[in-house]
Amino acid sequence: MGLVAIKNHLKSVDTSSLVDKVEANLVELLQQRKLKVGDSIPKEIELAEQLGVSRTVIREALLRLRMMGLIESRKKKGAVITNPDVFGIISKSMNPHILDQDTLKGIFEIRLVLEIGMADFLFQRITKADIDELKEIVSKEPTATEHHLFNIDHEIAFHGKLYEITGNETLKKFQKMLLPVFDYVHHSGLLKKQTQEKKFVSHKGLVDILENGSPELFRNAMRNHLENHFLRLFS
């Protein structure tokens, strides 16, 4: 039997650690038992006995689940099932100082993609009250002479409200997570210098379209509104 023949017969050996197995075991448990949020799982010691491993291993596996947002462990009560907050979890590793340049730039781009692509959901779910609120925000738009920070706050208020209107909580959380990174990239030397702060479609223009226009119009308007960002990426 030649070498190749041997290789083909070799199954890759299970190299996973004990903790890996316990983790998988527990995740499966959560899925199968259809445990509701708030239900509690067995105590660490009980799990250790049942699965035949030390409490150390159990703790480490539980810790992983906790980091995945699947459980919350509280003293005395033990661990309870929670609704995993998908994006809340990685917020911590969403640290501009740690991410590499490509990722940072990628995240910058993703925001642009989202805001252009969300048009249909905006039009589907926007209410009169939303429009009023947007107008209110726009009316408080800082003048060009005012401090830079006011502008940032205003930007966040306006665009954040848009995410809110989509009615998609997950999307909103996603934005909240991306925001600091976007801001960092915007102000770092990572992108080309903004040659000129041209004014394209304004916030007010966007609101007008939300009130009287269509998703198609809005997408193009938003694309135009974000032109300065695109210029820094493409030119």
Place this chain on the structure above:
Amino acid sequence: MGLVAIKNHLKSVDTSSLVDKVEANLVELLQQRKLKVGDSIPKEIELAEQLGVSRTVIREALLRLRMMGLIESRKKKGAVITNPDVFGIISKSMNPHILDQDTLKGIFEIRLVLEIGMADFLFQRITKADIDELKEIVSKEPTATEHHLFNIDHEIAFHGKLYEITGNETLKKFQKMLLPVFDYVHHSGLLKKQTQEKKFVSHKGLVDILENGSPELFRNAMRNHLENHFLRLFS
């Protein structure tokens, strides 16, 4: 001094655990020291001594960093800095069986947002070779009579290629993470039944636009292409 006055003077007490502090400490270390990928950090025992806590605490903090994708610990060598794979990390908690309905639906929607909003990046970065590859994929489109699974594979191949063309690795990873969830939602009873599988803009139509059209045209075409999905959400 009344109760309210007292309350206002009370600073919220630091309730964070030892592990929390050590974790923060280590993250800060990573940021400050400008450690390159591949650099290794001190051994667990050394860290324990330096920070004045037990190895248990250190291990738990390191585990968190590991889950955040900041480090990779390997036997003998110790922990080394890694490039955090922002989305790879949460893939594990991206389990359709564990996420609640709202989140699932939200993720379904996000995919639609992304594919409509990515137009500008497609046009900016697409190459002749990409178009050829897309045409190749389209040419292999399964007929309506063929098995359902072929269709799914084809869908994934085509749309996956689009993400690839954007040149945004982070976006691509994001899609890879969302894909199983999207698929799950699509085939679960979570959304309204698809009354009729209408054919709108085809894959071929999209490629034509990529070759000869504009981002604006593409956005509208993609919106139309995804009409069946939108119908299930909105009607």
Place this chain on the structure above:
DNA sequence: TTTTGTATTATGTATGACATAATAAAAATA
């Protein structure tokens, strides 16, 4: 020079102990 064996070492796992905080139960007070 390449392979094979050996020693080293840092993480992985196990065990036992105590601290701490959240809860439940009991006791005291109105």
Place this chain on the structure above:
DNA sequence: TATTTTTATTATGTCATACATAATACAAAA
């Protein structure tokens, strides 16, 4: 009785120590 205060209880949080295991470096052998 209802409400507050005290006290036990208990499960997680932390510590310390010991040994297993696997990855690496180094020496020895071919």
